[in-house]
Amino acid sequence: MTRRERVRACIHPETFKYFVARDDVLDTWSRLSRAYGEPVVADGFGVVEIRHPRFFIRATRMLNPITVIRRRHCTDADVQAIHDLLGFRPEDCAA
């Protein structure tokens, strides 16, 4: 089960790190890539990132946890869609 932790002082107040089950990490990134575009590895710190008009999706090279930063035009439906891809169900978690 995917759980999440809030990230403070970020671009969007509703920013979270999602901790995906270890054996589902690669499949999760495959789903995210299909939905939001191929990840790129940034120079310098080697952060893996997908930049999409609705989200910034980011992780270290370990690929987990996955930080999801909502952008200005992100809607509730967008959030529901990415939660489905991440295997996250808010009702299962207190965070």
Added chain:
Amino acid sequence: MTAARSLPSIDREQIRARFALSYVPERHRRIIAGQEVIVHCHHYNSRIQRTVEGVADIDGKGIVRRASEQAFARQIAYAIEETDDEATRWVVAEELFAELGYGRLDLSKANEGVVTQSAGHFVEGWGVAFGDDRKPVCTLAEGFIQAAFIAIEGQEVEARETECMHCGADACSFTVEKTGAAAEVPAAPERIEGVSMQEHVELAESNIDDQAIINAVVGLAIRGTEEGLIPAFGVYLANTPADVYNGIAIEFVEEMSKLGRMESATRLLNEAGESCAMNTFRGIMDSPEWEALIAPMLQDQSDTLFALVALSNAFGWGNWGVTDHEPGESLEMVSFNGYEALGFLESRGKASEAQCWMLQGVSAGMMELVYGEGSFADRFGTFFVEETDCIAKGNSVCVFSVEEA
């Protein structure tokens, strides 16, 4: 990268190549298009603007606009090449604005009196920090547009934002009115370099590999995307000329001093720095960048503070370091070339009082962030800082002494 809207033959990638970063390692300076730029994030930038514009008895927007106009006119003029036709010059201005991380301006109809903006650093920053304060917030863009007219047309104009995305508009809109006066690119102040020497100061040791952090930041492309924003470290960054920050702070203090409120002004500037340390650095500490490179270096709680100092050096704030530190109790820092002290010295000459308002606030804010408990509000003001020496006063270095309040 998309072609120019009105000028499809202009290669914007080639224009962007003019803005390649030059990093000066011995001084920790970042230079883009001839200007020393400082990396700050949307938290600090929106807060410092709100501080200056929020005082009722002074023209805060005028202060921000003037500082932007002066510095950006020099930077745009530097980036323009003699062989550029007029259309190319406008594209240079658009791309410089985007490269620095302020957003995406459309200047194709500027000469008809209309400018629009489809993404904005300050729109994003105010949206996070001051979401309920609904008024146009793109004052720096107004100054930038005025600067572009000076650099490209040699004309004085007044640019004013009439609609802002922060207030719910689909795009920001600006009107441009020509005053009829000619305007020249203002001369830069005479620069002061190397006023102090690091080898005479012994820095405290930690488990942090400063150089690895600096190399990683310098290797990171801190440049605007096509929409002109720089999402990195979980925040929006921007490269702002030091002259803009200095112009804003110096004029703000001077205007407030005329009202007998100098102490309030400097306290407000301190608070912006303190807030910067807590919000910006908090965001950075939660980012994958921190997790990837810096977290593995941390052995003691104090290492976090040393890592933050290394990051700020790489951001071009100047070359500063920790000379003495009692974890949770006190901190002494020395700055060898802080942009605030040098900026004051360059534009006003020797000062009677210390001038590093941002670094003062950041020094206290870092202690509150690393050792404080509770919410940011609980931590605010729990450490007191005094800048005992300042290069602007004629001292060889700036010294910041932080203790529990």
